[in-house]
Amino acid sequence: DTGVSQNPRHKITKRGQNVTFRCDPISEHNRLYWYRQTLGQGPEFLTYFQNEAQLEKSRLLSDRFSAERPKGSFSTLEIQRTEQGDSAMYLCASSLAEGPTGKLFFGSGTQLSVL
């Protein structure tokens, strides 16, 4: 399968712990996005990369959140000192920088539960 892959699918953690999620985009895609989605809401933008450069980060994103994309391939999203309000589905998507840049290919997400 050559789609966007996210790991783990589910993560349960205790408040105050750090968690890290991984996203493997479609291999030829140079843009990679992270979104967060809570029940009954649409995806909320967190950040995106073009190759290894982080081009935009949401103003709402706490400094407890950090994302990396070393070598412009896979990406990791780390949340430090998790809070119950961080519980959500974390979605990764990829696309090409050229052409219809709004055509994103999403992974199935990582469901985070903070107890």
Added chain:
Amino acid sequence: EDQVTQSPEALRLQEGESSSLNCSYTVSGLRGLFWYRQDPGKGPEFLFTLYSAGEEKEKERLKATLTKKESFLHITAPKPEDSATYLCAVQKGSAGGTSYGKLTFGQGTILTVHP
């Protein structure tokens, strides 16, 4: 700030009963409007891109239209397999003429089609 509002929040149809979903948006310098479908436990799946008022796109039983303030997703003779959450998203253009990467999503319309 960019805003996307979808209505209704939920829609129940009988198989074969046609209807429309609405997406109202406020964005300065619209680059594109996008429709996605999301099944439970999965990431959104791209359906359509619309770039300018008057544009229409069709795919099977779905037809998307765009005006300067809103977009409609028309569903003709729906089937139970069309049941899903339908998401609308907007992307603004940049001053340099290239698009920003960020999509702003609405909260979605949950469509249920009964046999």
